[in-house]
Amino acid sequence: MDCNEAAPRIALAALDALxxxxxxxxxxxxxxxxxxxxxxxxxxxTRGALAAATVAAAPPxxxxxxxxxxxxxxxxxxxxxxxxxxxxxxxAAAWLGVAALSxxxxxAARPAAGPQGEAVLSGPTxxxxxxxxxxxxxxxxxxxxxxxxxxxxxxxSIDRAQEQRDRGVTAQLxxxxxxxxxxxxxxxxxxxxxxxxxPAAWSAEFAxxxxx
Amino acid sequence: MAAEGASEREAIExxxxxxxxxxRRLVELxxxxxxxxxxxxxxxxxxxxxxxxxxxxxxxxxLPRFDGRAGFRTWSWQVVVHLCRDRxxxxxxRGDRATVAIEAARELAAPDATPDSALLAAERxxxxxxxxxxxxxxxxxxxxxxxYHDLAPAEIAAxxxxxxxxxxxxxxxxxxxxxxxxxxxxxERDGLQRSRSADRVGGA
Numbered sequence: 405m406d407c408n409e410a411a412p413r414i415a416l417a418a419l420d421a422l423x424x425x426x427x428x429x430x431x432x433x434x435x436x437x438x439x440x441x442x443x444x445x446x447x448x449x450t451r452g453a454l455a456a457a458t459v460a461a462a463p464p465x466x467x468x469x470x471x472x473x474x475x476x477x478x479x480x481x482x483x484x485x486x487x488x489x490x491x492x493x494x495x496a497a498a499w500l501g502v503a504a505l506s507x508x509x510x511x512a513a514r515p516a517a518g519p520q521g522e523a524v525l526s527g528p529t530x531x532x533x534x535x536x537x538x539x540x541x542x543x544x545x546x547x548x549x550x551x552x553x554x555x556x557x558x559x560x561s562i563d564r565a566q567e568q569r570d571r572g573v574t575a576q577l578x579x580x581x582x583x584x585x586x587x588x589x590x591x592x593x594x595x596x597x598x599x600x601x602x603p604a605a606w607s608a609e610f611a612x613x614x615x616x
Numbered sequence: 617m618a619a620e621g622a623s624e625r626e627a628i629e630x631x632x633x634x635x636x637x638x639x640r641r642l643v644e645l646x647x648x649x650x651x652x653x654x655x656x657x658x659x660x661x662x663x664x665x666x667x668x669x670x671x672x673x674x675x676x677x678x679l680p681r682f683d684g685r686a687g688f689r690t691w692s693w694q695v696v697v698h699l700c701r702d703r704x705x706x707x708x709x710r711g712d713r714a715t716v717a718i719e720a721a722r723e724l725a726a727p728d729a730t731p732d733s734a735l736l737a738a739e740r741x742x743x744x745x746x747x748x749x750x751x752x753x754x755x756x757x758x759x760x761x762x763x764y765h766d767l768a769p770a771e772i773a774a775x776x777x778x779x780x781x782x783x784x785x786x787x788x789x790x791x792x793x794x795x796x797x798x799x800x801x802x803x804e805r806d807g808l809q810r811s812r813s814a815d816r817v818g819g820a
């Protein structure tokens with residue numbers, strides 16, 4: 405291989421992007437040609453400079469939102485029966501006020517004590533939580549009703565936009581679907597988180613009372 | 617070109633049938649590469665985040681039709697590359713392509729302050745990003761996949777949908793252009809470092 409044959413391949417050699425045979429041929433040429441060797445070194449330095457273009461860590465992906473946005477494959481809400489029981493507890497807690505509920509349920513329903521001995525949930529906090537849970541649950545129910553319809557409409561529009569090769573509109577519609585998915589996933593998470601905050605004794609005992 | 621291990625193949629198969637946990641496993645394995653690819657192709661972290669979400673949405677929806685011929689990694693990168701191309705076309709129509717990165721580089725390169733090493737590093741980062749942004753899309757795709765993701769030309773060809781020989785000429789052109797664009801700044805930097813050490817010697 406002479407310099408003319410080597411020239412177009414030196415950049416590829418610097419990128420380690422040559423096949424075995426060509427890589428060997430370039431290596432043996434460079435071993436005997438100072439000019440091409442210098443060119444290869446210099447291009448490797450430029451390649452080395454690429455390390456400076458670092459990428460900042462991305463926020464974690466909201467996988468729930470992605471799956472919720474994928475309409476036809478979305479996962480069925482897992483804890484629907486439990487939500488119903490919790491909803492009844494929360495409704496009662498919000499309506500009666502927590503003190504009354506605690507009194508009614510007796511000692512077993514008293515909120516657990518924290519590390520310093522104070523109640524983890526004081527009456528008003530628990531009542532606020534219960535009201536919050538009710539609001540969220542309403543929102544979640546509304547979303548779960550409207551969501552499949554919205555996404556079906558969006559999916560049809562996305563198909564149409566793709567048929568018409570309008571990529572800008574396709575991207576916007578997909579973002580909208582993701583936004584809808586994010587909303588649904590966030591509502592599911594919030595209901596779950598708040599339900600975890602309610603004293604366990606409430607749901608168990610109150611649900612038991614209501615079943616009778 | 618399916619390079620997956622047995623556990624990944626199983627995850628792909630289960631995710632194809634709608635298994636959420638298996639899909640999460642695929643996200644764990646591939647998300648970082650996908651978001652970094654998007655960030656380097658677009659030069660914008662927020663847009664890269666959008667593209668990555670869109671890509672996973674498409675992957676989740678298309679998984680039942682995924683036949684495994686291309687390999688999951690190749691396929692997922694194809695999705696990201698296509699989404700980035702769409703965004704770049706969109707940007708080009710709006711006429712704001714890469715100007716942000718180039719402006720940032722110019723600003724940082726302005727010799728109005730005494731640069732310390734952190735500023736020099738930031739300047740270098742901005743310069744390399746701007747140089748990458750100035751490449752044509754096909755050349756940037758090939759170079760990013762080769763250098764940052766260590767793909768061989770044949771796999772790059774599968775991801776970008778072009779013949780391997782075209783990929784090789786793209787790679788050679790891309791590195792040569794970067795070489796021309798980054799070289800003067802390398803010399804400037806050397807000169808700057810020399811003058812700074814001279815200052816230190818003089819001031820002592």
